[in-house]
Amino acid sequence: MRGGGHNGGGLGICDDGLVIDLSGMRSVRVDPAARTVRVEGGCQWRDVDHATHAFGLATPSGIISTTGVGGLTLGGGIGHLTRRYGLSIDNLLSADVVLADGRLITASESNNSDLFWALRGGGGNFGVVTSFEFRLHPVSDVMAGPTLWPLERGAEIMQWYRAFIAEAPDELNGFFAFMTVPPVAPFPETLHLQKVCAVVWCWTGDPAKADAAFAPVLATGPALHGVQALPFPVLQSAFDGLYSPGLQWYWRADFFNDLSDEAIALHMQHARQLPTMHSTMHLYPVDGAAHRVGRNETAFSYRDARWAGVFVGVDPDAANADRISAWARDYQTALHPYSSGGAYVNFMMEEGEDRVRDCFRDNYSRLSAAKREFDPDNLFRVNQNIKPA
Ligand SMILES: Cc1cc2nc3c(=O)[nH]c(=O)nc-3n(C[C@H](O)[C@H](O)[C@H](O)COP(=O)(O)OP(=O)(O)OC[C@H]3O[C@@H](n4cnc5c(N)ncnc54)[C@H](O)[C@@H]3O)c2cc1C
Numbered sequence: 257m258r259g260g261g262h263n264g265g266g267l268g269i270c271d272d273g274l275v276i277d278l279s280g281m282r283s284v285r286v287d288p289a290a291r292t293v294r295v296e297g298g299c300q301w302r303d304v305d306h307a308t309h310a311f312g313l314a315t316p317s318g319i320i321s322t323t324g325v326g327g328l329t330l331g332g333g334i335g336h337l338t339r340r341y342g343l344s345i346d347n348l349l350s351a352d353v354v355l356a357d358g359r360l361i362t363a364s365e366s367n368n369s370d371l372f373w374a375l376r377g378g379g380g381n382f383g384v385v386t387s388f389e390f391r392l393h394p395v396s397d398v399m400a401g402p403t404l405w406p407l408e409r410g411a412e413i414m415q416w417y418r419a420f421i422a423e424a425p426d427e428l429n430g431f432f433a434f435m436t437v438p439p440v441a442p443f444p445e446t447l448h449l450q451k452v453c454a455v456v457w458c459w460t461g462d463p464a465k466a467d468a469a470f471a472p473v474l475a476t477g478p479a480l481h482g483v484q485a486l487p488f489p490v491l492q493s494a495f496d497g498l499y500s501p502g503l504q505w506y507w508r509a510d511f512f513n514d515l516s517d518e519a520i521a522l523h524m525q526h527a528r529q530l531p532t533m534h535s536t537m538h539l540y541p542v543d544g545a546a547h548r549v550g551r552n553e554t555a556f557s558y559r560d561a562r563w564a565g566v567f568v569g570v571d572p573d574a575a576n577a578d579r580i581s582a583w584a585r586d587y588q589t590a591l592h593p594y595s596s597g598g599a600y601v602n603f604m605m606e607e608g609e610d611r612v613r614d615c616f617r618d619n620y621s622r623l624s625a626a627k628r629e630f631d632p633d634n635l636f637r638v639n640q641n642i643k644p645a
Pocket residue numbers: 257258259260261262263264266267268269278297298317318319320322323324325326327328329330331332333334335379380381383384385386499602603638639
């Protein structure tokens with residue numbers, strides 16, 4: 257099944273099989289009174305943002321607007337609104353699903369609730385979701401953008417970030433990154449192609465309180481503080497040009513409960529070796545509202561983790577395939593002993609059955625039972641596959 261075609265492991269397409277490409281199904285309908293949105297299964301997030309922003313509303317998604325609603329949501333959905341409003345699945349109200357046997361059913365808390373539980377984190381294992389219904393929140397303009405520091409200050413800034421984000425209100429989201437500054441405006445030329453550490457912020461609280469919220473950030477003396485008032489869809493699409501279609505990706509991932517000084521030293525070692533301009537490492541907070549859902553309430557298990565980490569090797573040139581993948585693998589291997597044990601399924605390659613089990617911990621057996629009920633012959637198996645019990 258192919259939604260937005262963004263799956264890093266290439267699971268939106270297969271050889272010698274049938275691809276169900278949903279990209280022709282892109283309709284979005286907002287109900288502003290009920291604060292809900294109905295989204296067809298092939299939508300990209302930009303389709304949703306475009307429609308909901310007109311009403312001053314939004315639902316949690318990711319950080320790049322061309323990512324598919326289908327794959328991102330079914331794996332969990334982590335982005336700029338996570339701390340304030342939870343994961344995408346925490347805002348999913350219902351889904352229309354075509355099952356392996358051809359039946360079309362609706363899943364929600366009150367209807368086919370076992371399937372609804374499994375869809376919220378279990379990925380594309382259970383059927384083709386033709387339509388999603390999400391809850392919306394009043395999000396219109398946000399105070400958002402990146403703060404950059406020179407890479408040499410990386411260890412100090414990671415330690416500062418670890419403490420700051422733990423105490424920050426849910427209205428403030430900020431994911432940490434090691435990255436190379438792209439040689440384009442609005443970045444000043446002095447920073448072009450410099451390796452830096454960064455936090456990309458999104459403040460959804462009272463605009464009058466934004467200065468106070470960002471005062472401790474400015475007090476660190478950054479090289480650039482690019483936070484400004486932006487319409488939410490502008491933030492959502494700010495990195496689309498950097499991560500354009502056709503790039504070659506190889507990524508690895510893990511959840512993290514903490515960020516020890518020892519782990520930070522390893523981060524620095526690998527950050528200095530960022531292999532290409534597009535390659536990056538992100539730590540996405542998964543606390544705040546996402547922590548207020550129990551680890552067995554949805555299939556997404558790591559409700560106790562503080563960050564979803566991802567080690568991302570990206571480059572347009574096939575000649576660099578080995579370089580970017582070796583860097584991402586080595587980085588994750590080094591940090592894995594400091595991780596929570598499993599990874600966010602949407603940030604994985606094809607890494608084997610044991611690794612998939614690690615992602616779901618004690619939720620795996622219930623997922624496996626749901627798989628037996630809804631797809632006993634494992635028709636839908638080009639995904640982070642859950643085996644039928
Ligand atoms: C540039 C980029 C940025 C990203 N940013 C984020 C982010 O900020 N937050 C985040 O959480 N993730 C992010 N991701 C990861 C993303 O969530 C996964 O790669 C996800 O699989 C993409 O979904 P898709 O529909 O675009 O993928 P596709 O490649 O089209 O599909 C991947 C899998 O999703 C399933 N699927 C897709 N649509 C449906 C459907 N309608 N019904 C049933 N199954 C379906 C299928 O199992 C398929 O195998 C990003 C990925 C990229 C490449």
